[in-house]
Amino acid sequence: MAKLSGDDMQQKIMEAAQTLFLEKGYMATSTVDIAKKVGCNQALVHYYFRTKQNLFKQIYLQYVNALMQLGKKNIEQCTSVVDLVHEIIHLYFTFFSQYPNVPYFFVNELIVSSEHRKMVQECFIDNQMRIMLFNQLTQLIRNDIAAGKIRDVNPYALIQNIVSLVLTSFLALPLYNDFISSDEADKQAYLHRREQECEDIILCSLKV
Amino acid sequence: MAKLSGDDMQQKIMEAAQTLFLEKGYMATSTVDIAKKVGCNQALVHYYFRTKQNLFKQIYLQYVNALMQLGKKNIEQCTSVVDLVHEIIHLYFTFFSQYPNVPYFFVNELIVSSEHRKMVQECFIDNQMRIMLFNQLTQLIRNDIAAGKIRDVNPYALIQNIVSLVLTSFLALPLYNDFISSDEADKQAYLHRREQECEDIILCSLKV
DNA sequence: CTTTAATTTAATAGGGTTATTAAATAAGTA
DNA sequence: TACTTATTTAATAACCCTATTAAATTAAAG
Numbered sequence: 001m002a003k004l005s006g007d008d009m010q011q012k013i014m015e016a017a018q019t020l021f022l023e024k025g026y027m028a029t030s031t032v033d034i035a036k037k038v039g040c041n042q043a044l045v046h047y048y049f050r051t052k053q054n055l056f057k058q059i060y061l062q063y064v065n066a067l068m069q070l071g072k073k074n075i076e077q078c079t080s081v082v083d084l085v086h087e088i089i090h091l092y093f094t095f096f097s098q099y100p101n102v103p104y105f106f107v108n109e110l111i112v113s114s115e116h117r118k119m120v121q122e123c124f125i126d127n128q129m130r131i132m133l134f135n136q137l138t139q140l141i142r143n144d145i146a147a148g149k150i151r152d153v154n155p156y157a158l159i160q161n162i163v164s165l166v167l168t169s170f171l172a173l174p175l176y177n178d179f180i181s182s183d184e185a186d187k188q189a190y191l192h193r194r195e196q197e198c199e200d201i202i203l204c205s206l207k208v
Numbered sequence: 209m210a211k212l213s214g215d216d217m218q219q220k221i222m223e224a225a226q227t228l229f230l231e232k233g234y235m236a237t238s239t240v241d242i243a244k245k246v247g248c249n250q251a252l253v254h255y256y257f258r259t260k261q262n263l264f265k266q267i268y269l270q271y272v273n274a275l276m277q278l279g280k281k282n283i284e285q286c287t288s289v290v291d292l293v294h295e296i297i298h299l300y301f302t303f304f305s306q307y308p309n310v311p312y313f314f315v316n317e318l319i320v321s322s323e324h325r326k327m328v329q330e331c332f333i334d335n336q337m338r339i340m341l342f343n344q345l346t347q348l349i350r351n352d353i354a355a356g357k358i359r360d361v362n363p364y365a366l367i368q369n370i371v372s373l374v375l376t377s378f379l380a381l382p383l384y385n386d387f388i389s390s391d392e393a394d395k396q397a398y399l400h401r402r403e404q405e406c407e408d409i410i411l412c413s414l415k416v
Numbered sequence: 417c418t419t420t421a422a423t424t425t426a427a428t429a430g431g432g433t434t435a436t437t438a439a440a441t442a443a444g445t446a
Numbered sequence: 447t448a449c450t451t452a453t454t455t456a457a458t459a460a461c462c463c464t465a466t467t468a469a470a471t472t473a474a475a476g
Contacts, residue, residue, distance in 0.1 A: 043424075043466080108320065
Protein backbone atom coordinates (compact mmCIF):
# COMPACT_ATOMS: atom_id res chain seq x y z
CA MET A 1 0.00 0.00 0.00
CA ALA A 2 1.26 3.43 -0.92
CA LYS A 3 2.50 5.12 2.22
CA LEU A 4 0.39 7.96 3.47
CA SER A 5 1.27 10.58 6.02
CA GLY A 6 0.43 8.78 9.26
CA ASP A 7 -2.55 10.95 10.09
CA ASP A 8 -4.20 10.16 6.79
CA MET A 9 -3.89 6.45 7.34
CA GLN A 10 -5.16 6.74 10.90
CA GLN A 11 -8.09 8.68 9.54
CA LYS A 12 -8.79 6.13 6.83
CA ILE A 13 -8.74 3.31 9.37
CA MET A 14 -11.12 5.17 11.63
CA GLU A 15 -13.50 5.82 8.80
CA ALA A 16 -13.52 2.22 7.67
CA ALA A 17 -13.98 1.06 11.25
CA GLN A 18 -16.82 3.52 11.66
CA THR A 19 -18.64 2.20 8.65
CA LEU A 20 -18.20 -1.40 9.69
CA PHE A 21 -19.06 -0.90 13.37
CA LEU A 22 -22.19 0.96 12.33
CA GLU A 23 -23.15 -1.71 9.84
CA LYS A 24 -22.43 -4.84 11.79
CA GLY A 25 -21.74 -3.89 15.37
CA TYR A 26 -18.61 -4.28 17.43
CA MET A 27 -18.62 -8.05 17.79
CA ALA A 28 -19.21 -8.89 14.16
CA THR A 29 -16.48 -6.56 12.93
CA SER A 30 -12.92 -7.85 13.01
CA THR A 31 -9.72 -5.88 12.67
CA VAL A 32 -9.07 -7.98 9.59
CA ASP A 33 -12.30 -6.68 8.06
CA ILE A 34 -11.28 -3.15 8.84
CA ALA A 35 -7.84 -3.58 7.29
CA LYS A 36 -9.36 -5.21 4.25
CA LYS A 37 -11.69 -2.28 3.76
CA VAL A 38 -8.83 0.17 4.04
CA GLY A 39 -6.59 -2.00 1.92
CA CYS A 40 -3.80 -2.17 4.44
CA ASN A 41 -2.20 -4.77 6.64
CA GLN A 42 -4.16 -5.85 9.68
CA ALA A 43 -1.28 -5.11 12.03
CA LEU A 44 -1.54 -1.46 11.05
CA VAL A 45 -4.89 -1.20 12.75
CA HIS A 46 -3.19 -2.29 15.95
CA TYR A 47 -0.21 -0.06 15.31
CA TYR A 48 -2.41 3.03 15.38
CA PHE A 49 -4.99 1.99 17.94
CA ARG A 50 -3.31 -0.83 19.87
CA THR A 51 -6.59 -2.60 20.60
CA LYS A 52 -9.89 -2.98 18.82
CA GLN A 53 -11.67 -1.74 21.94
CA ASN A 54 -9.62 1.42 21.82
CA LEU A 55 -10.50 2.11 18.23
CA PHE A 56 -14.13 1.54 19.06
CA LYS A 57 -13.99 3.89 22.01
CA GLN A 58 -12.71 6.81 19.95
CA ILE A 59 -15.44 6.34 17.37
CA TYR A 60 -18.13 5.88 19.97
CA LEU A 61 -17.21 8.98 21.89
CA GLN A 62 -17.21 11.02 18.70
CA TYR A 63 -20.86 10.19 18.24
CA VAL A 64 -21.71 10.78 21.88
CA ASN A 65 -20.15 14.18 21.49
CA ALA A 66 -21.85 15.00 18.22
CA LEU A 67 -25.23 14.20 19.72
CA MET A 68 -24.52 16.21 22.84
CA GLN A 69 -23.54 19.26 20.79
CA LEU A 70 -26.74 18.86 18.81
CA GLY A 71 -28.77 18.93 22.01
CA LYS A 72 -26.84 21.83 23.43
CA LYS A 73 -27.18 24.18 20.49
CA ASN A 74 -30.83 23.37 20.44
CA ILE A 75 -31.84 23.80 24.03
CA GLU A 76 -30.14 27.15 24.31
CA GLN A 77 -32.24 28.64 21.57
CA CYS A 78 -35.64 27.41 22.65
CA THR A 79 -37.85 29.32 25.00
CA SER A 80 -40.76 26.91 25.34
CA VAL A 81 -41.09 23.16 25.73
CA VAL A 82 -43.32 22.87 22.69
CA ASP A 83 -40.69 24.67 20.69
CA LEU A 84 -37.99 22.45 22.06
CA VAL A 85 -39.86 19.25 21.29
CA HIS A 86 -40.39 20.35 17.73
CA GLU A 87 -36.77 21.36 17.26
CA ILE A 88 -35.18 18.39 18.93
CA ILE A 89 -37.24 15.86 17.05
CA HIS A 90 -36.46 17.60 13.81
CA LEU A 91 -32.77 17.74 14.64
CA TYR A 92 -32.62 14.08 15.55
CA PHE A 93 -34.45 13.04 12.43
CA THR A 94 -32.17 15.15 10.29
CA PHE A 95 -29.05 13.77 11.93
CA PHE A 96 -30.12 10.15 11.92
CA SER A 97 -31.37 10.36 8.36
CA GLN A 98 -27.80 11.06 7.40
CA TYR A 99 -26.48 8.22 9.56
CA PRO A 100 -29.36 5.77 9.80
CA ASN A 101 -27.23 3.14 11.49
CA VAL A 102 -26.27 5.30 14.44
CA PRO A 103 -29.45 4.56 16.40
CA TYR A 104 -28.90 0.85 16.07
CA PHE A 105 -25.24 1.26 16.88
CA PHE A 106 -26.05 3.07 20.10
CA VAL A 107 -28.85 0.85 21.23
CA ASN A 108 -26.91 -2.27 20.49
CA GLU A 109 -23.66 -1.29 22.11
CA LEU A 110 -25.29 0.31 25.12
CA ILE A 111 -27.46 -2.67 25.78
CA VAL A 112 -25.29 -5.57 24.79
CA SER A 113 -22.09 -4.61 26.47
CA SER A 114 -21.75 -3.48 30.05
CA GLU A 115 -18.22 -2.51 29.14
CA HIS A 116 -19.42 -0.08 26.51
CA ARG A 117 -22.05 1.17 28.91
CA LYS A 118 -19.34 1.93 31.43
CA MET A 119 -17.43 3.79 28.76
CA VAL A 120 -20.33 6.12 28.13
CA GLN A 121 -21.06 6.36 31.81
CA GLU A 122 -17.52 7.55 32.49
CA CYS A 123 -17.84 10.33 30.00
CA PHE A 124 -21.34 11.25 31.12
CA ILE A 125 -21.22 11.05 34.85
CA ASP A 126 -19.93 14.18 36.45
CA ASN A 127 -20.16 15.63 32.99
CA GLN A 128 -20.90 19.31 33.39
CA MET A 129 -22.64 19.64 30.10
CA ARG A 130 -25.06 16.82 30.75
CA ILE A 131 -26.06 18.30 34.08
CA MET A 132 -26.41 21.73 32.60
CA LEU A 133 -28.58 20.53 29.75
CA PHE A 134 -30.81 18.61 32.09
CA ASN A 135 -31.20 21.57 34.40
CA GLN A 136 -32.08 23.86 31.55
CA LEU A 137 -34.70 21.43 30.36
CA THR A 138 -36.14 21.07 33.85
CA GLN A 139 -36.34 24.83 34.21
CA LEU A 140 -38.02 25.21 30.85
CA ILE A 141 -40.60 22.59 31.82
CA ARG A 142 -41.25 24.20 35.20
CA ASN A 143 -41.81 27.57 33.62
CA ASP A 144 -44.28 26.24 31.09
CA ILE A 145 -46.14 24.30 33.74
CA ALA A 146 -46.39 27.39 35.92
CA ALA A 147 -47.61 29.38 32.94
CA GLY A 148 -50.27 26.74 32.31
CA LYS A 149 -48.85 26.03 28.86
CA ILE A 150 -48.25 22.32 29.41
CA ARG A 151 -49.40 19.78 31.93
CA ASP A 152 -47.19 18.48 34.70
CA VAL A 153 -44.67 16.06 33.24
CA ASN A 154 -41.58 14.34 34.51
CA PRO A 155 -38.49 15.52 32.59
CA TYR A 156 -36.98 12.04 32.54
CA ALA A 157 -40.15 10.54 31.15
CA LEU A 158 -40.38 13.22 28.49
CA ILE A 159 -36.82 12.60 27.37
CA GLN A 160 -37.30 8.85 27.38
CA ASN A 161 -40.49 9.12 25.37
CA ILE A 162 -38.93 11.34 22.74
CA VAL A 163 -35.80 9.25 22.46
CA SER A 164 -37.85 6.04 22.32
CA LEU A 165 -40.10 7.18 19.54
CA VAL A 166 -37.33 8.72 17.48
CA LEU A 167 -34.85 5.88 17.85
CA THR A 168 -37.34 3.14 17.08
CA SER A 169 -38.41 4.96 13.94
CA PHE A 170 -34.90 4.28 12.69
CA LEU A 171 -34.49 0.89 14.33
CA ALA A 172 -37.51 -0.21 12.35
CA LEU A 173 -35.95 0.76 9.03
CA PRO A 174 -34.59 -2.70 8.20
CA LEU A 175 -38.01 -4.12 8.95
CA TYR A 176 -39.66 -1.50 6.79
CA ASN A 177 -37.19 -2.34 4.07
CA ASP A 178 -37.85 -6.08 4.16
CA PHE A 179 -41.53 -6.16 5.02
CA ILE A 180 -43.00 -3.12 3.35
CA SER A 181 -40.87 -1.45 0.72
CA SER A 182 -37.24 -1.30 -0.22
CA ASP A 183 -37.77 1.73 -2.39
CA GLU A 184 -35.60 4.61 -1.20
CA ALA A 185 -38.29 7.22 -1.79
CA ASP A 186 -40.78 5.19 0.23
CA LYS A 187 -38.35 5.00 3.11
CA GLN A 188 -37.86 8.75 3.00
CA ALA A 189 -41.62 9.24 3.04
CA TYR A 190 -41.88 6.85 5.97
CA LEU A 191 -39.32 8.86 7.91
CA HIS A 192 -41.10 12.11 7.21
CA ARG A 193 -44.36 10.60 8.36
CA ARG A 194 -42.70 9.29 11.50
CA GLU A 195 -41.20 12.66 12.30
CA GLN A 196 -44.65 14.20 12.23
CA GLU A 197 -46.15 11.36 14.23
CA CYS A 198 -43.47 11.56 16.90
CA GLU A 199 -44.00 15.26 17.29
CA ASP A 200 -47.78 14.87 17.39
CA ILE A 201 -47.78 12.19 19.99
CA ILE A 202 -45.38 14.02 22.27
CA LEU A 203 -47.24 17.29 21.95
CA CYS A 204 -50.54 15.53 22.67
CA SER A 205 -49.07 14.18 25.87
CA LEU A 206 -48.10 17.70 26.92
CA LYS A 207 -51.52 19.28 26.45
CA VAL A 208 -53.21 20.49 29.61
CA MET B 209 -22.83 -37.06 32.33
CA ALA B 210 -25.66 -39.36 33.37
CA LYS B 211 -27.60 -40.35 30.30
CA LEU B 212 -31.05 -38.86 29.99
CA SER B 213 -33.85 -39.94 27.73
CA GLY B 214 -33.03 -38.04 24.54
CA ASP B 215 -35.92 -35.60 24.75
CA ASP B 216 -34.89 -34.48 28.21
CA MET B 217 -31.40 -33.69 27.03
CA GLN B 218 -32.67 -31.87 23.97
CA GLN B 219 -34.90 -29.86 26.25
CA LYS B 220 -32.07 -29.04 28.62
CA ILE B 221 -29.90 -27.86 25.75
CA MET B 222 -32.68 -25.69 24.42
CA GLU B 223 -33.23 -24.12 27.80
CA ALA B 224 -29.55 -23.38 28.31
CA ALA B 225 -29.30 -21.96 24.82
CA GLN B 226 -32.36 -19.84 25.46
CA THR B 227 -30.87 -18.33 28.58
CA LEU B 228 -27.57 -17.61 26.90
CA PHE B 229 -29.00 -16.24 23.67
CA LEU B 230 -31.25 -13.95 25.68
CA GLU B 231 -28.39 -12.81 27.87
CA LYS B 232 -25.67 -12.32 25.33
CA GLY B 233 -27.22 -12.55 21.89
CA TYR B 234 -26.55 -15.00 19.12
CA MET B 235 -23.05 -13.95 18.20
CA ALA B 236 -21.61 -13.86 21.69
CA THR B 237 -22.94 -17.29 22.59
CA SER B 238 -20.93 -20.30 21.47
CA THR B 239 -22.04 -23.89 21.36
CA VAL B 240 -19.26 -24.55 23.86
CA ASP B 241 -20.90 -22.11 26.27
CA ILE B 242 -24.20 -23.87 25.84
CA ALA B 243 -22.73 -27.30 26.45
CA LYS B 244 -20.86 -26.01 29.49
CA LYS B 245 -24.07 -24.64 30.94
CA VAL B 246 -25.85 -27.95 30.39
CA GLY B 247 -22.86 -29.91 31.59
CA CYS B 248 -22.58 -32.03 28.49
CA ASN B 249 -20.21 -32.45 25.61
CA GLN B 250 -20.23 -29.75 22.98
CA ALA B 251 -20.77 -32.23 20.17
CA LEU B 252 -24.10 -33.12 21.71
CA VAL B 253 -25.44 -29.69 20.91
CA HIS B 254 -24.68 -30.42 17.28
CA TYR B 255 -26.02 -33.94 17.51
CA TYR B 256 -29.46 -32.65 18.46
CA PHE B 257 -29.58 -29.46 16.45
CA ARG B 258 -26.94 -29.96 13.78
CA THR B 259 -26.15 -26.26 13.56
CA LYS B 260 -26.15 -23.35 15.95
CA GLN B 261 -28.36 -21.41 13.59
CA ASN B 262 -30.90 -24.20 13.71
CA LEU B 263 -31.00 -24.21 17.47
CA PHE B 264 -31.44 -20.48 17.44
CA LYS B 265 -34.27 -20.67 14.96
CA GLN B 266 -36.31 -23.01 17.11
CA ILE B 267 -35.93 -20.80 20.13
CA TYR B 268 -36.65 -17.65 18.21
CA LEU B 269 -39.81 -18.97 16.66
CA GLN B 270 -41.04 -20.09 20.06
CA TYR B 271 -40.97 -16.49 21.22
CA VAL B 272 -42.52 -15.16 18.05
CA ASN B 273 -45.33 -17.61 18.63
CA ALA B 274 -45.74 -16.81 22.31
CA LEU B 275 -46.06 -13.11 21.54
CA MET B 276 -48.52 -13.77 18.75
CA GLN B 277 -50.74 -15.85 21.00
CA LEU B 278 -50.61 -13.09 23.58
CA GLY B 279 -51.88 -10.60 21.03
CA LYS B 280 -54.51 -12.95 19.72
CA LYS B 281 -56.15 -13.76 23.02
CA ASN B 282 -56.18 -10.10 23.78
CA ILE B 283 -57.64 -8.59 20.66
CA GLU B 284 -60.50 -11.06 20.60
CA GLN B 285 -61.75 -9.96 23.97
CA CYS B 286 -61.58 -6.22 23.53
CA THR B 287 -64.42 -4.20 22.12
CA SER B 288 -62.85 -0.75 22.03
CA VAL B 289 -59.47 0.63 21.08
CA VAL B 290 -58.98 2.28 24.45
CA ASP B 291 -59.66 -1.05 26.08
CA LEU B 292 -57.28 -2.78 23.76
CA VAL B 293 -54.47 -0.30 24.36
CA HIS B 294 -54.81 -0.74 28.08
CA GLU B 295 -54.87 -4.51 27.87
CA ILE B 296 -52.09 -4.94 25.37
CA ILE B 297 -49.71 -2.66 27.20
CA HIS B 298 -50.45 -4.45 30.42
CA LEU B 299 -49.97 -7.83 28.81
CA TYR B 300 -46.66 -6.86 27.25
CA PHE B 301 -45.36 -5.41 30.47
CA THR B 302 -46.37 -8.51 32.37
CA PHE B 303 -44.76 -10.80 29.85
CA PHE B 304 -41.56 -8.83 29.45
CA SER B 305 -41.23 -8.35 33.20
CA GLN B 306 -40.89 -12.10 33.39
CA TYR B 307 -38.42 -12.20 30.54
CA PRO B 308 -36.77 -8.79 30.55
CA ASN B 309 -34.18 -9.82 27.97
CA VAL B 310 -36.69 -10.77 25.33
CA PRO B 311 -37.13 -7.21 24.05
CA TYR B 312 -33.41 -6.80 23.59
CA PHE B 313 -33.18 -10.24 22.04
CA PHE B 314 -35.79 -9.37 19.46
CA VAL B 315 -34.56 -5.93 18.63
CA ASN B 316 -31.00 -7.07 18.37
CA GLU B 317 -31.56 -10.11 16.22
CA LEU B 318 -34.08 -8.42 13.99
CA ILE B 319 -31.87 -5.46 13.36
CA VAL B 320 -28.42 -6.95 13.35
CA SER B 321 -29.01 -9.93 11.17
CA SER B 322 -30.80 -9.89 7.85
CA GLU B 323 -30.74 -13.66 8.05
CA HIS B 324 -32.73 -13.62 11.26
CA ARG B 325 -35.03 -11.03 9.80
CA LYS B 326 -35.70 -13.32 6.88
CA MET B 327 -36.48 -16.11 9.32
CA VAL B 328 -39.19 -14.07 10.98
CA GLN B 329 -40.38 -12.79 7.67
CA GLU B 330 -40.88 -16.32 6.38
CA CYS B 331 -43.04 -17.23 9.31
CA PHE B 332 -44.95 -13.94 9.24
CA ILE B 333 -45.55 -13.29 5.61
CA ASP B 334 -48.62 -15.02 4.32
CA ASN B 335 -49.27 -15.84 7.94
CA GLN B 336 -53.01 -16.06 8.36
CA MET B 337 -52.98 -15.08 11.98
CA ARG B 338 -51.00 -11.93 11.44
CA ILE B 339 -53.39 -10.77 8.74
CA MET B 340 -56.40 -11.65 10.85
CA LEU B 341 -55.10 -9.77 13.86
CA PHE B 342 -54.30 -6.73 11.80
CA ASN B 343 -57.73 -6.75 10.19
CA GLN B 344 -59.45 -7.03 13.53
CA LEU B 345 -57.45 -4.12 14.86
CA THR B 346 -58.23 -2.04 11.79
CA GLN B 347 -61.94 -2.79 12.16
CA LEU B 348 -61.89 -1.90 15.83
CA ILE B 349 -60.21 1.40 15.05
CA ARG B 350 -62.66 2.20 12.24
CA ASN B 351 -65.62 1.55 14.49
CA ASP B 352 -64.32 3.78 17.25
CA ILE B 353 -63.48 6.54 14.80
CA ALA B 354 -66.97 6.36 13.32
CA ALA B 355 -68.46 6.44 16.81
CA GLY B 356 -66.40 9.53 17.57
CA LYS B 357 -64.62 7.77 20.41
CA ILE B 358 -61.09 8.30 19.08
CA ARG B 359 -59.53 10.51 16.48
CA ASP B 360 -58.44 9.27 13.10
CA VAL B 361 -55.25 7.26 13.47
CA ASN B 362 -53.24 5.02 11.24
CA PRO B 363 -53.23 1.43 12.57
CA TYR B 364 -49.60 0.91 11.64
CA ALA B 365 -48.56 4.06 13.45
CA LEU B 366 -50.53 3.08 16.52
CA ILE B 367 -48.90 -0.32 16.66
CA GLN B 368 -45.46 1.12 16.10
CA ASN B 369 -45.94 3.71 18.81
CA ILE B 370 -47.11 1.17 21.36
CA VAL B 371 -44.37 -1.30 20.52
CA SER B 372 -41.76 1.46 20.57
CA LEU B 373 -42.68 2.79 23.95
CA VAL B 374 -43.06 -0.61 25.56
CA LEU B 375 -39.92 -2.15 24.12
CA THR B 376 -37.69 0.78 24.93
CA SER B 377 -38.92 0.75 28.51
CA PHE B 378 -37.21 -2.61 28.77
CA LEU B 379 -34.29 -1.81 26.51
CA ALA B 380 -33.46 0.98 28.90
CA LEU B 381 -33.27 -1.34 31.90
CA PRO B 382 -29.50 -1.86 31.76
CA LEU B 383 -29.08 1.89 31.58
CA TYR B 384 -31.43 2.39 34.49
CA ASN B 385 -29.47 -0.22 36.37
CA ASP B 386 -26.09 1.40 35.77
CA PHE B 387 -27.02 5.08 35.78
CA ILE B 388 -29.84 5.36 38.26
CA SER B 389 -30.36 2.43 40.59
CA SER B 390 -29.46 -1.22 40.67
CA ASP B 391 -31.98 -1.93 43.41
CA GLU B 392 -34.49 -4.53 42.28
CA ALA B 393 -37.43 -2.76 43.93
CA ASP B 394 -36.51 0.49 42.21
CA LYS B 395 -36.45 -1.23 38.87
CA GLN B 396 -39.87 -2.72 39.52
CA ALA B 397 -41.17 0.71 40.44
CA TYR B 398 -39.64 2.12 37.27
CA LEU B 399 -41.43 -0.48 35.19
CA HIS B 400 -44.75 0.22 36.85
CA ARG B 401 -44.29 3.90 36.23
CA ARG B 402 -43.39 3.24 32.61
CA GLU B 403 -46.45 1.09 32.09
CA GLN B 404 -48.63 3.94 33.23
CA GLU B 405 -46.74 6.48 31.17
CA CYS B 406 -46.96 4.36 28.03
CA GLU B 407 -50.68 3.96 28.44
CA ASP B 408 -51.17 7.66 29.15
CA ILE B 409 -49.23 8.85 26.19
CA ILE B 410 -50.95 6.50 23.77
CA LEU B 411 -54.40 7.34 25.09
CA CYS B 412 -53.61 11.05 24.84
CA SER B 413 -52.75 10.59 21.21
CA LEU B 414 -56.11 8.94 20.61
CA LYS B 415 -58.27 11.67 22.14
CA VAL B 416 -60.51 13.50 19.72
C1' DC C 417 24.14 11.00 1.23
C1' DT C 418 23.59 9.03 5.49
C1' DT C 419 21.36 8.53 9.75
C1' DT C 420 17.16 8.43 12.31
C1' DA C 421 12.51 7.99 13.15
C1' DA C 422 7.98 6.83 11.55
C1' DT C 423 5.27 3.76 8.96
C1' DT C 424 4.05 -0.67 6.97
C1' DT C 425 4.51 -5.48 6.31
C1' DA C 426 4.94 -10.70 6.96
C1' DA C 427 4.95 -14.11 10.21
C1' DT C 428 3.20 -16.11 14.07
C1' DA C 429 1.75 -17.07 18.95
C1' DG C 430 -2.09 -18.30 21.44
C1' DG C 431 -6.65 -18.08 21.63
C1' DG C 432 -11.48 -19.31 20.26
C1' DT C 433 -15.03 -20.95 16.88
C1' DT C 434 -18.28 -24.59 14.42
C1' DA C 435 -18.82 -28.91 12.82
C1' DT C 436 -17.61 -33.77 11.86
C1' DT C 437 -15.58 -37.96 12.91
C1' DA C 438 -15.22 -42.62 15.02
C1' DA C 439 -15.39 -44.90 19.19
C1' DA C 440 -17.73 -45.86 23.71
C1' DT C 441 -21.69 -46.46 26.42
C1' DA C 442 -26.43 -47.35 27.54
C1' DA C 443 -31.28 -48.86 26.51
C1' DG C 444 -34.62 -51.50 24.11
C1' DT C 445 -36.06 -55.58 21.87
C1' DA C 446 -36.36 -60.14 20.08
C1' DT D 447 -28.62 -63.03 26.42
C1' DA D 448 -27.33 -60.94 21.91
C1' DC D 449 -28.37 -57.71 18.51
C1' DT D 450 -29.73 -53.13 17.31
C1' DT D 451 -30.49 -48.50 17.86
C1' DA D 452 -30.00 -44.17 20.33
C1' DT D 453 -27.11 -41.31 23.07
C1' DT D 454 -22.76 -39.42 24.58
C1' DT D 455 -17.96 -38.69 24.43
C1' DA D 456 -13.03 -37.58 22.95
C1' DA D 457 -10.42 -36.10 19.30
C1' DT D 458 -9.68 -33.28 15.68
C1' DA D 459 -10.14 -30.72 11.14
C1' DA D 460 -10.47 -26.41 9.39
C1' DC D 461 -11.33 -22.33 10.07
C1' DC D 462 -11.24 -17.02 12.19
C1' DC D 463 -9.82 -13.91 15.82
C1' DT D 464 -6.62 -10.39 18.42
C1' DA D 465 -2.30 -8.91 19.43
C1' DT D 466 2.71 -8.93 19.20
C1' DT D 467 7.02 -9.49 17.06
C1' DA D 468 10.91 -8.36 14.15
C1' DA D 469 12.07 -7.07 9.79
C1' DA D 470 11.37 -4.08 5.66
C1' DT D 471 10.27 0.15 3.71
C1' DT D 472 9.73 4.99 3.30
C1' DA D 473 10.19 9.96 4.66
C1' DA D 474 12.61 13.58 7.09
C1' DA D 475 16.66 15.80 9.06
C1' DG D 476 21.31 16.66 9.50
